[in-house]
Amino acid sequence: xxxxxxxxxxxxxxxxxxxxxxxxxxxxxxxxxxxxxxxxxxxxxxxxxxxxxxxxxxxxxxxxxxxxxxxxxxxxxxxxxxxxxxxxxxxxxxxxxxxxxxxxxxxxxxxxxxxxxxxxxxxxxxxxxxxxxxxxxxxxxxxxxxxxxxxxxxxxxxxxxxxxxxxxxxxxxxxxxxxxxxxxxxxxxxxxxxxxxxxxxxxxxxxxxxxxxxxxxxxxxxxxxxxxxxxxxxxxxxxxxxxxxxxxxxxxxxxxxxxxxxxxxxxxxxxxxxxxxxx
Numbered sequence: 001x002x003x004x005x006x007x008x009x010x011x012x013x014x015x016x017x018x019x020x021x022x023x024x025x026x027x028x029x030x031x032x033x034x035x036x037x038x039x040x041x042x043x044x045x046x047x048x049x050x051x052x053x054x055x056x057x058x059x060x061x062x063x064x065x066x067x068x069x070x071x072x073x074x075x076x077x078x079x080x081x082x083x084x085x086x087x088x089x090x091x092x093x094x095x096x097x098x099x100x101x102x103x104x105x106x107x108x109x110x111x112x113x114x115x116x117x118x119x120x121x122x123x124x125x126x127x128x129x130x131x132x133x134x135x136x137x138x139x140x141x142x143x144x145x146x147x148x149x150x151x152x153x154x155x156x157x158x159x160x161x162x163x164x165x166x167x168x169x170x171x172x173x174x175x176x177x178x179x180x181x182x183x184x185x186x187x188x189x190x191x192x193x194x195x196x197x198x199x200x201x202x203x204x205x206x207x208x209x210x211x212x213x214x215x216x217x218x219x220x221x222x223x224x225x226x227x228x229x230x231x232x233x234x235x236x237x238x239x240x241x242x243x244x245x246x247x248x249x250x251x252x253x254x255x256x257x258x259x260x261x262x263x264x265x266x267x268x269x270x271x272x273x274x275x276x277x278x279x
Contacts, residue, residue: 016245018043021094023138025130026078026104028055030204031154035101038099038240040068044099047090049075069094072088077104077130087137094139099243102131102176103154110167116239120168125186127172128179135183139192148191150243154235157200157258173198177180184252193251195242203229223268226259 022039025031027048040046040063048063048070050056057072065069071093075086106126108119135151142149159173160164176196178195185193201220203211210230211217221228238257241247255263 013043014246015042015240016097016238017188017243018246019045020098021047021090021096022099022101022243023049023090023097023134025049025075025104025134025274026099028052028059028072031161031199031202031235032103033059034236035103035154035239036065036070037232038236039065039099039101039243040070041067045069045094046071047086047094047097048072049077049086050104051076055260074262077134078125080133083130083133083137086131087141090138091141096145097138098142098145098147098149100134100138100142100149100151101154101243102134102151104130104262105154106170107166109165111165112167113166113223124172124175127169128175128195131176131179133223135194137177138185139187142192143187146190149193150247151180151183151187151192151194152239152242153177153194153196154239155180155196155198155254157198157262159198160254161262180254181252188251193242193247195247195250195252196254197238198254198258199230199235199258200224200256200261202235203230203231212234224259224261225264227258230257230259253260 017039024036024045024046027036028050036046036048045071046063048056048060053072053074060072062069073086073089076082104126106123108123129166131153139151153176155176156173158170159177162171180194180196187194235257238255242250242255
């Protein structure tokens with residue numbers, strides 16, 4: 001698979017990302033990797049950050065094989081020194097950051113009444129604290145450039161709708177949404193925008209096991225108005241838009257990428273006489 005996409009043939013210059021230095025966290029694969037691939041496809045210089053340095057470097061090499069500029073960089077977003085070192089590497093190899101995509105995330109199962117505080121703190125360290133640290137460090141590069149910038153945070157529909165038995169996950173994603181809104185206000189004077197993309201169900205290597213069960217797949221697809229489960233590219237293209245110049249007046253917003261799932265909840269309530277009939 002190359003970095004070439006339909007966006008290139010449609011005129012990628014329209015997005016205004018060519019030559020921009022874009023940093024993507026959690027980019028060794030899955031949604032983050034696809035975001036990096038899409039950014040590279042429209043001419044951006046992309047830094048793939050991940051704790052899995054080997055994975056990030058391999059993914060970056062695959063992208064670079066098509067002629068794009070991409071590097072893999074080790075970064076533990078929960079560690080301030082690691083983020084600072086990664087930012088220095090990016091600036092030295094590609095230039096100062098223009099676009100930051102906060103994508104790295106963690107999740108685990110567990111009821112709130114049973115969750116241990118260290119587990120709670122570990123998840124918040126990745127899903128919320130890490131987003132703040134990266135926004136601070138790479139945001140300073142954007143401020144120093146004096147040419148504006150864009151921060152896009154990958155959150156989740158569960159930041160608005162509770163996802164039970166997932167420990168601190170919903171709380172962390174709700175925090176990301178407010179963090180983004182605050183950044184939009186505080187960084188606005190520097191022409192730096194901050195927005196959120198909130199996916200719902202996404203079929204990734206991490207969730208692939210769930211969808212191997214045909215019954216689960218069918219039942220999940222049935223409740224999505226779009227009739228299918230999203231893939232990483234669906235999320236990546238939404239991120240691409242918010243990162244681009246085409247979204248230059250969009251700031252502090254939360255873009256749901258859920259195939260209409262969030263609008264379908266009331267349709268799931270039984271209403272005698274109004275049930276959908278099988279064809």
